[in-house]
Amino acid sequence: MAASVPISEVKGNTRENRTAAHSHIKGLGLSNGYATPSGGGFIGQAAAREACGLVVSLVQKKKMSGRAVLLAGGPGTGKTALALAVSQELGTKVPFCPIVGSEIYSAEVKKTEALMENFRRAIGLRVKETKEVYEGEVVELTPEEAENPLGGYGRTISHLLITLKSAKGTKKLRLDPSIYEAIQKERVRLGDVIYIEANTGAVKRVGRSDAYATEFDLEAEEYVPIPKGEVHKKKEIVQDVTLHDLDVANARPQGGQDIMSMMGQLMKPKKTEITEKLRLEINKVVTKYIDQGVADLVPGVLFIDEVHMLDLEAFTFLNRALESPLSPLVILASNRGLTHIRGGENLPPSAHGIPPDLLARLLIIPTHPYTPDEIRRIVETRTKTEGLAITQPALDKISQLGEKVSLRYALQLLAPASVLARVSGREGGRIDLDDVTECEGLFLDARRSAENLGQEKGFIA
Numbered sequence: 001m002a003a004s005v006p007i008s009e010v011k012g013n014t015r016e017n018r019t020a021a022h023s024h025i026k027g028l029g030l031s032n033g034y035a036t037p038s039g040g041g042f043i044g045q046a047a048a049r050e051a052c053g054l055v056v057s058l059v060q061k062k063k064m065s066g067r068a069v070l071l072a073g074g075p076g077t078g079k080t081a082l083a084l085a086v087s088q089e090l091g092t093k094v095p096f097c098p099i100v101g102s103e104i105y106s107a108e109v110k111k112t113e114a115l116m117e118n119f120r121r122a123i124g125l126r127v128k129e130t131k132e133v134y135e136g137e138v139v140e141l142t143p144e145e146a147e148n149p150l151g152g153y154g155r156t157i158s159h160l161l162i163t164l165k166s167a168k169g170t171k172k173l174r175l176d177p178s179i180y181e182a183i184q185k186e187r188v189r190l191g192d193v194i195y196i197e198a199n200t201g202a203v204k205r206v207g208r209s210d211a212y213a214t215e216f217d218l219e220a221e222e223y224v225p226i227p228k229g230e231v232h233k234k235k236e237i238v239q240d241v242t243l244h245d246l247d248v249a250n251a252r253p254q255g256g257q258d259i260m261s262m263m264g265q266l267m268k269p270k271k272t273e274i275t276e277k278l279r280l281e282i283n284k285v286v287t288k289y290i291d292q293g294v295a296d297l298v299p300g301v302l303f304i305d306e307v308h309m310l311d312l313e314a315f316t317f318l319n320r321a322l323e324s325p326l327s328p329l330v331i332l333a334s335n336r337g338l339t340h341i342r343g344g345e346n347l348p349p350s351a352h353g354i355p356p357d358l359l360a361r362l363l364i365i366p367t368h369p370y371t372p373d374e375i376r377r378i379v380e381t382r383t384k385t386e387g388l389a390i391t392q393p394a395l396d397k398i399s400q401l402g403e404k405v406s407l408r409y410a411l412q413l414l415a416p417a418s419v420l421a422r423v424s425g426r427e428g429g430r431i432d433l434d435d436v437t438e439c440e441g442l443f444l445d446a447r448r449s450a451e452n453l454g455q456e457k458g459f460i461a
């Protein structure tokens, strides 16, 4: 007798969401430029949020490139969260490149090279091309087979018959087998709306025809109307790339000089060194095409967190890079007061760990410590995002810790406390005061741990 195959039902298809440190932040939470009390998951810090809102609108108007903003404030005052909210407000069409100061140190690439690369990742180029395409809903898709020309028993696809339907008519096309592969790769099936580029044979699936919109579907589908006009037509196609994409794609000897072949290289990534000369060449071509109106420059944002990790050399480079005509908005964040700059230990300490000449060019947005009430509301928001239940006394205790120790420490205690609550079998896994106190004993904060060092032996000094 055959063994039975175990089959189990999948209950729902909502994935269990992972919560990261900033999962509760959904945006700056502004209305008409003013901060709402708890908009976008953000609580308090109103002035800084409004300032960031201004920065966002300047970036959108392309008036911010080549400038730099510094978020300055103590640890846990929401600097990283603010930068993240800025990127969410800008949307996916504006490049946002986040790095941490220490990322530029690697054995393989010079630190100025690493910085330059990230600068160019933060500058986008929107290329508009008018292409000759065949566009429509797929109403027939028949691969035609033939005897294998090399003999043997196998059969090969000799060509593909495809019928496309648009609002104005239908067209039957006979395609090369190589396009069949592209069609399979895009997972095109009957009822999809696609277009095929006439020159290159590239196939792009636009979505599912909305004639099928009622059909039961597990996956989220994008339904699109049947294309207007004829099947065979000229269509404007918009593509977003960053300058870094172009650098990488053209870091090979046979890179073409016009923008279309530069874009064409995108599909064949291969690593070679990107030289200063190549970048200048690319800048030249890009500027030419911007002037001709073929491409639009979309200066984005480069965010350098923990900027005090940069050294003197990197800061000097930053100064210069900000002055180049193709430069993004640079947002820096630092939690330092007066400190020595890396590589400048013989110089007097400077504010925020940033050299005075760079500091003088920055717009500085301060972030301030939170009031007990704000801390309480942040903790509450976090418990909701993490899907936890908590009693009032436990919430009070965690908020107190946020005040006395740090917001970060308080937020980090939530997850382990909820595990303890479940282990001790509390109703609905609700975190109680005892769980918080137990967690506080199990996990030290930075200050207590440092104090312990003074008393305990066994560490290597």
Ligand SMILES: Nc1ncnc2c1ncn2[C@@H]1O[C@H](COP(=O)(O)OP(=O)(O)OP(=O)(O)O)[C@@H](O)[C@H]1O
Pocket: 021, 022, 023, 025, 041, 042, 043, 044, 045, 073, 074, 075, 076, 077, 078, 079, 080, 081, 082, 334, 335, 378, 381, 407, 408, 411
């Ligand atoms: N105003 C706020 N509203 C809601 N959550 C906040 C707010 N400010 C900070 N947080 C949350 O508190 C935690 C610490 O904030 P964040 O990491 O942004 O601090 P930071 O200023 O970058 O600190 P550091 O200087 O140590 O890097 C994060 O989980 C963040 O999402």
Ligand SMILES: [Mg+2]
Pocket: 079, 080, 081, 305, 333
């Ligand atoms: Mg931070």
